[in-house]
Amino acid sequence: MNWGRGNFTRSVAFRWIVSYAVILCIPVILSVIIYGQTRGIVKYEIERASSAMLQQVRYIVDGELLQTESLAAQLAIHPDVRRLLTAPSEESAYNIYGMKQELNKLLSTNDFIKEIYLYSKPLQSVLSNETYLKERIFYEIKHQTQNFTYEDWLKLINRFQSGEYVLLPVENQGRIENTPSYIRSLPMKSAADPEGTLIMPLNVEKMRTMLETIDWVEQGQVFIMDSNDQILFQNAKETTIETSSYQEWNNRGTGTFTGTFQGIESMITIESSDTTGWKYISVFPTDVFWERAGAIRTMNLFGLLLCFAIGGAVIYYFARKNYDPVKQLVSVFSRSPLQGKGTDLDEYTFIRRSVLETIRERDDMNNKHVQQLRVLQDYYLGRLLKGQADRNIPLTELAKTHNLTWTSDRFAVLLFYIDNDEGGTKDLALSQFIVSNIVADSIVDRLTIHFTDMDGMLAAVVNVDPDRAEHWKDDIEDKLAQAYDFITARYKLRFTTVGSELQTGLDGIHQAFLQALEAQEYRMVLGEGMLIWYGDIKPNEGSYFFTVNDQMILINFLKADEFEKAKDMIDNVIQQAFQRDMSHEIAKCVLLDVATTLIKTIPDQEQAGIAWDEWRPLKRLLSCSTKLEFQQELLVIFDRVCGVLRSKQNVQTSAGIGEKVMAFVQENYSDKDLSVSLIGDRFRLTPQYVSRLFREQTGQVGLHDYISQTRIEAAKALLLEGAGIEETATRVGFASSHAFIRVFKKYEGITPGKFKTIQ
The missing domain is CATH 3.30.70.270 (Reverse transcriptase/Diguanylate cyclase domain)
Known part of the structure; x- marks a missing residue:
């Protein structure tokens, strides 16, 4: 093929070149996509690393806090502590010495606690693992600062403390610094006037040492806050969280997100402890992590250049090599060169048309x-x-x-x-x-x-x-x-x-x-x-099983408004008619007989206009040829007959039924069997119908509720007369005292016993 001619753009060689170029674009596009996804991958790694680090801190601190609270609970019930709080000053020297030794032992087993202070209100003294001093001297040595006065100290240790963490100025290596401290009143159950207070300052240096062993902590900041949003600990001493920034973070809930802290874009992670309610917040500059994306970007650029260099050479080679077999195949199907065959005609189109035309001629002959x-x-x-x-x-x-x-x-x-x-x-x-x-x-x-x-x-x-x-x-x-x-x-x-x-x-x-x-x-x-x-097929030419007595039973069911029983009877007749050993002639006659029996229950003046002229039931039944068709037509006739009978119910029979039912309930409310069904049987009406008539004529909520309210009113009178709950439940018709109490509380809002007490 001469590539210099004007028909080159219609040749398959041109399409191959374009296709190969598209294939070459695939790694280029993938490289761009991969580079675009780098930011998302790095961001995910940042979130995962930050969350894992903060969870590690939370697990460690939560565990230490649980041990601290457990130690406080042990001290609260320790007999030496109770004696220290209650014994006179002249009898407490020995107790003080023994308790001091005990505190040293406890501190040696828990390095998360810096010191333990036991304040005795009767003695007005403080016992620690190091000394035993009067409360004012102890304050001046351990806690005295300009912002924390002696009165503040007394107010803190004398009021009831249920067990919480507060920031106290504590002497640490010659300087006073705010230290998270666990405080609770002693004894634990005395909320009105505690006899003493237990204070356990936490070991801040221990917490800093623990955080220094965790990756990336030295490049960011960690804040630990209690349930009242008070910062109890932070690894950077002079850094605080602005109120507006913390409010914005708190609105986002727990998790990891990007925000601004002190003007620097940072990755912020918030974890909440289910055990203590504390919050753990870590803030790390995102620049710490973006350094990892540089190598990926360099590899992408190098890959793009390599693809362009190798791809161009491959496209040229395969386009020339693959065209020769196509050119030979075209010469087989055409005696003249492929020219002037149409603007949309290329080598493949010409071959396909030739082959399809041959196949079509063969298929036409085979189809005929x-x-x-x-x-x-x-x-x-x-x-x-x-x-x-x-x-x-x-x-x-x-x-x-x-x-x-x-x-x-x-x-x-x-x-x-x-x-x-x-x-x-x-x-x-x-x-x-x-x-x-x-x-x-x-x-x-x-x-x-x-x-x-x-x-x-x-x-x-x-x-x-x-x-x-x-x-x-x-x-x-x-x-x-x-x-x-x-x-x-x-x-x-x-x-x-x-x-x-x-x-x-x-x-x-x-x-x-x-x-x-x-x-x-x-x-x-x-x-x-x-x-x-x-x-x-072995038909049994048996007897005609739908007798005159069955017809009368069906008619009586319909006239008595017992439509469910009538429908069950019709279903049984259909099932019996379509037994495998039943003659189909007898089955047809029985089903036609059932249809005519249904129509007989319609008043004479309406049969001609509704049943025969409008419904045409027998004509529809005679056109049926299967069990399903017969069953559907019979059910249609049955539903229409029931509709006519319901619409023609005697109005005089229903008039005044509400007052009769109310009188019947007033006379028989003490009967345990009294129910809506029993009342329906009494007045020869279905339970649903008698309930609807009662509601419409009397304006009551419902017949069942009226029965219950009548019984409750009678029960209230008996209770006021001094009757017991068991006796009252029996006399007003409840099956058990439990049922009576439940219904009484439903309508009166209180139990029968409470009712008697109030009255």
């Missing part, structure tokens, strides 16, 4: 042959089913002529009755095509089957191999069940299959067809969505 053969098969199978086929020609020759793969002279016939669900196809030809193809694909591995249309009905001739003569029905049932599930789910089609017994010879095909036609009459009894075999 298949269609002609299909017409011949349908015509021949139709004649076989009707008994009109030529019997003088051998079976094998007929099968070969019509391309029928018959391997034996044993035949059976299947008939398919197809119906569609909502959303399924309504085209009969398409439905038959779907069912025949799927069923044929399912059965072909065990039996030979050929389909044809018989007067709008899908028929199939099954050829059974002698080796499968004993199991051919099982094979068909299994495969049809699988096909039915698939067709129903995929195409929203339902079909019922009827089948004949196994027959011999071409004459047997017609006999099998007649058997299948006879079996299809029993679809009504046996139902849809199943396989009906002619050999399984």
Whole structure:
């Protein structure tokens, strides 16, 4: 191909070059994306490292705080401490000495606590692990500062402390500094006037040493705050958190986020302790972590340059090499050079058109042959089913002529009755095509089957191999069940299959067809969505089971407004009519008899206008052919009859029913069995109907609530007379005192016992 000509842009060589260039752009784009993702990766690493570091601090500090509080609890119940708080001054010397030794032992086992102070209010002295001094001298030595006066010290140690952490000025290596200290009153249960106070300053140096062992702490700042947002500890002594900044951080909750601290962009992490309620805050400049992204950026730039250098050479080489086979293939399909064939014509398009044209010509010929053969098969199978086929020609020759793969002279016939669900196809030809193809694909591995249309009905001739003569029905049932599930789910089609017994010879095909036609009459009894075999039809011409007495019972149910019982009776009749051993003639008569019985319950003046002219029930029932259709039509008639009967209920019977019910409840509220159902039986009404009438006529909330309120009013009178709760519950009709108490509290807001006390 001459690349210098104007048609180069339509050539496949040009497309290859463009494609290779696009491929070359892939690593470039990936490099850009990777570099763009670097910031997100580094940010994630910052958040993860900061959160892990702060969690490590929280775990350590929380553990030490728990040990501190546990130690305080031990000291609170220590007998020497109690004696120190209660003993007279002349008897406490020995106790003081022993307690001092005990405090030294406790401090030696817990280096998180710097000192332990025990203040005795009766003695007005403070005992520590080092000394025993009067309260004022102790204050001047340990806590005296300009901002923390002696009065502040006394106020702190004399008021009740439930156990919290405060900042106290504590002498540490010759200087006074604010130190987090745990303080609680002694004894623990004396809240009004404590006898003493326990103070345990924490070892700040220990906490600083602990933080120095954690990565990145020296490059950032850590703040530890109590539940009152008071900074108890920080690794940078002269740094504070501005109120506005902390409020903004606190609104974001716990976690890691980016913010500004002292004008520097920082990664801020906040952790909250579930144990103590303290908050742990770490602030680290983000520049500390961005140094890691420099190496990734350098590698990306180097990779881009390398891709451009190598990619250009590869594109040129493969574009030249791959075009030669295409050029040779074009010369095979064309006698002249590929020129003047259209503006959109390239080498591949020309080859594709040539190949597709050849394939299309072959497929057209094959399709015409298949269609002609299909017409011949349908015509021949139709004649076989009707008994009109030529019997003088051998079976094998007929099968070969019509391309029928018959391997034996044993035949059976299947008939398919197809119906569609909502959303399924309504085209009969398409439905038959779907069912025949799927069923044929399912059965072909065990039996030979050929389909044809018989007067709008899908028929199939099954050829059974002698080796499968004993199991051919099982094979068909299994495969049809699988096909039915698939067709129903995929195409929203339902079909019922009827089948004949196994027959011999071409004459047997017609006999099998007649058997299948006879079996299809029993679809009504046996139902849809199943396989009906002619050999399984054994009707029992029994007696007519829906008697005159049954009719009267059904009519009485409807007139008595017992519609649920009437519906149950109709369901039982339908189930009995569609038993497998029931004659379908008797079943039809019974169902028609049930329909006419339902219509008889409608008043005479409305039967002609509603039942016969508008509903046309018998015409609709006679058009039914399956159990489901009969059942649906009967339920429609039943619902309409019930609607007419409900609308024509005697108004006089319902009038004044509310007052009668109220009088009945007033007379019988002490009966434990009194309920809405019992009242409905008393007035010959359903519970729902009598409750609705009572609510409409009396304006009460409900009949059940009225019964309960009547009982509660009677119970209140008995309680005022001095009756006990058990006796009152029994006399007003409650099954137990527990039920009485529960209902009484529901309506009165208090228990019966409380009611008696108030009154």
